[in-house]
Amino acid sequence: MLKDITLGQFFPGRTVVHRLDPRTKLLLLVVYIVALFLAKSFFSYGLVLIFLVGVTLLGRIPFKSMTKGLKPMLIFIIFTAVLNLFYTKGGKLLLDWWIFEIWSDGLETAFFMVLRIMMLVCGTFLLTYTTSPIALTDGLERLLSPLKKLRVPVHELAMMMSIALRFIPTLIEETDKIISAQKARGADFETGSLIRRAKALIPILVPLFVSAFRRADELATAMECRCYHGGEGRTRLKVLRFASIDLIAFFVGGVLLAGVIVLRHFGL
Amino acid sequence: MTPIIQTENLSFTYPASGERLALPVFENLNLEITEGSFTAVIGPNGCGKSTLAKHFNAVLLPSGGRVLVDGLDTADEELLLDIRRQIGMVFQNPDNQIVANVVEEDVAFAPENLGVPSAEIRQRVDEALKTVGMYEYREHAPHLLSGGQKQRIAIAGVLAMKPRCIVLDEPTAMLDPRGREEVVATITRLNREQGITVVLITHHMNEAVGADRVIVMHQGGILADGSPREVFSQVELLRQAGLDVPQTTELLYELRKRGWPVPIDALTPEECAEVIAKLLS
Numbered sequence: 157m158l159k160d161i162t163l164g165q166f167f168p169g170r171t172v173v174h175r176l177d178p179r180t181k182l183l184l185l186v187v188y189i190v191a192l193f194l195a196k197s198f199f200s201y202g203l204v205l206i207f208l209v210g211v212t213l214l215g216r217i218p219f220k221s222m223t224k225g226l227k228p229m230l231i232f233i234i235f236t237a238v239l240n241l242f243y244t245k246g247g248k249l250l251l252d253w254w255i256f257e258i259w260s261d262g263l264e265t266a267f268f269m270v271l272r273i274m275m276l277v278c279g280t281f282l283l284t285y286t287t288s289p290i291a292l293t294d295g296l297e298r299l300l301s302p303l304k305k306l307r308v309p310v311h312e313l314a315m316m317m318s319i320a321l322r323f324i325p326t327l328i329e330e331t332d333k334i335i336s337a338q339k340a341r342g343a344d345f346e347t348g349s350l351i352r353r354a355k356a357l358i359p360i361l362v363p364l365f366v367s368a369f370r371r372a373d374e375l376a377t378a379m380e381c382r383c384y385h386g387g388e389g390r391t392r393l394k395v396l397r398f399a400s401i402d403l404i405a406f407f408v409g410g411v412l413l414a415g416v417i418v419l420r421h422f423g424l
Numbered sequence: 425m426t427p428i429i430q431t432e433n434l435s436f437t438y439p440a441s442g443e444r445l446a447l448p449v450f451e452n453l454n455l456e457i458t459e460g461s462f463t464a465v466i467g468p469n470g471c472g473k474s475t476l477a478k479h480f481n482a483v484l485l486p487s488g489g490r491v492l493v494d495g496l497d498t499a500d501e502e503l504l505l506d507i508r509r510q511i512g513m514v515f516q517n518p519d520n521q522i523v524a525n526v527v528e529e530d531v532a533f534a535p536e537n538l539g540v541p542s543a544e545i546r547q548r549v550d551e552a553l554k555t556v557g558m559y560e561y562r563e564h565a566p567h568l569l570s571g572g573q574k575q576r577i578a579i580a581g582v583l584a585m586k587p588r589c590i591v592l593d594e595p596t597a598m599l600d601p602r603g604r605e606e607v608v609a610t611i612t613r614l615n616r617e618q619g620i621t622v623v624l625i626t627h628h629m630n631e632a633v634g635a636d637r638v639i640v641m642h643q644g645g646i647l648a649d650g651s652p653r654e655v656f657s658q659v660e661l662l663r664q665a666g667l668d669v670p671q672t673t674e675l676l677y678e679l680r681k682r683g684w685p686v687p688i689d690a691l692t693p694e695e696c697a698e699v700i701a702k703l704l705s
Binding site: 288289290318319321322325326329371374375377378379380381382383384385389390391392393394395 | 481483505508509512513515517519520521522523524525526528529532533534535536537538539540541542545546549565567581582585
C-alpha cells in the first residue's frame with residue numbers, strides 16, 4: 157500500500173534534458189521560478205508555459221505523470237482559487253448573490269494564481285523526473301560549495317540527503333512488514349475515529365524508529381570501515397562537467413527571463 | 425611468513441553503561457592470521473567472534489594488549505586509514521552497509537573516500553564488479569536486488585579499496601541457501617585466485633569446511649585451532665561448546681559410535697560417500 161509514493165521519482169532516459177548537467181537544471185529552475193513570479197499577463201504566462209511544455213516534450217515526460225503529480229496539490233489549488241475569487245475586488249461586478257460577490261479582477265487573479273501554482277509544481281517535477289537523486293545531490297553540493305567558506309556543512313548535508321534517499325525504499329519495505337506483523341496480531345488500522353486510527357499508528361512507528369536507529373548505527377560503522385572521513389580530500393566517480401548543451405540551455409533560460417522582463421516593462 | 429593480523433595479549437571489556445555491568449569479552453588472546461590464508465572463525469552466540477573481528481580494523485580498540493595489522497598498531501589514530509584500507513570489512517546485513525542508490529556509485533564509495541582519481545575509480549569499480557559477477561547490474565538500484573546479490577555488491581565495495589585482507593562477519597546469516605552459496609563461492613574465489621587473505625566468521629559449519637584453518641571460539645577463548653579435518657574430528661569437544669559439526673562428520677561419528685571402523689575426518693559429501701562405499705564393499 158505504501159509502494160506508490162512518488163517522492164523524488166525519476167524517469168531514466170537519455171534525452172537532452174536528461175543529459176544536462178544537474179547544476180544547469182537547478183539554476184534553470186531558479187530562472188524559471190523568477191520568470192514565473194515576474195509574469196503578469198497572458199503573454200508572459202504564455203511565454204513561460206511554452207518553455208515548460210517545450211522542456212516536457214524534449215524530456216519525453218508523459219503529461220499524465222505531471223497531472224498525477226498535481227493531484228495531491230488539488231485541495232491547496234482549490235483553496236487558493238476560492239480565496240482569490242471571492243476576496244479580490246475591482247473591475248466589473250460579475251455576480252452578486254446573497255453574501256457572495258465575484259468581480260472580474262477576482263476571476264483574473266484566481267486564474268493566474270492557479271496557473272502559477274500548477275506551473276511551479278510542474279517545473280520542479282521536471283527537475284526530479286529527469287535528474288537522478290544522486291546527480292541532484294551532487295549538483296547541489298557543487299553549487300553550494302562556496303558556502304563551505306562560511307562553515308555551512310554543505311558536504312554533510314548532501315551526504316545526509318543522498319543517504320535519506322537511499323533508505324526511503326528500505327524503510328517503506330520495513331513499514332509494510334511491520335504493518336503486516338501487527339495486523340497478524342489483530343491490530344486494526346482501518347476502522348474507528350480519527351484519534352483511534354492515529355493511536356493505532358504507534359505500534360508501527362515505535363519499531364520503525366528503533367530499527368532506523370539500529371540501521372543508522374550499522375551504516376555509520378560500515379562507512380567508517382570504508383574509510384569515510386568527511387568531505388575532505390574526497391574524489392568522485394562521476395565528475396560534473398559543463399558541455400555545449402548546458403551553454404545552449406543557459407541561453408534559452410536567459411531568453412525566457414529577458415522576454416518576461418521586457419513584456420513586463422511594456423505592461424503586458 | 426609475516427602475519428597480516430596479529431593480536432598480542434588482546435583483552436577487551438565492554439565498558440559499563442547505566443545499569444549494565446562491564447562485560448569482559450576476552451583476556452590475553454594471542455592469534456596470528458597468515459597472509460594469503462583462508463581462516464574460518466566459528467563459535468556459539470556471544471563467544472566474542474564479532475567483537476574480535478571489529479578489532480582487526482580498529483572499529484574497536486583493545487582495552488589491553490595490542491592488535492597489529494601488517495605491523496601497524498591499530499591504537500595509533502594516525503594509521504587509521506592505512507589500516508582500514510588494508511583490511512576490508514563486510515557485515516551481516518547487506519541493506520545496512522550499502523550507501524548509494526546506484527550499484528556502481530556504492531562500489532565507488534571507498535575509493536572516493538581515499539581520494540583516488542576519477543579515471544582509476546572507474547577502473548577499480550568495473551574490476552570489482554566483474555570479480556563478484558555483478559557487472560551487468562552496475563546501473564541498478566540495490567534495493568531491487570536479492571540478498572545474495574546485495575552482499576556481493578558489499579564485497580565489491582570493499583574490493584574497490586584493493587585490500588589485502590577481507591574480514592566477513594557472518595555475511596550469509598541473512599541469506600537464503602542460494603545467496604549463501606553465491607557469497608561463499610565468491611569469497612573462496614577471491615582467496616584462491618587473487619590471494620586475498622580471508623577471515624570468515626560464520627555460523628554454518630559447512631562454510632568453514634572450505635577454509636585452510638578453523639578457529640573455534642568459546643567464552644572469549646580459543647577452544648580449537650587447526651585444519652578443518654583436525655578441528656571437526658573433535659566431535660565431542662565441539663558438542664560440549666554447543667556447536668554442530670558438519671553433517672558428513674556427524675554421520676561418520678555416529679557410525680563409529682555403533683562400532684563401524686570408519687575414519688571421521690571426511691569433510692565433503694563425496695569423501696564421505698567414498699568412505700561408506702568402501703565400508704560396504
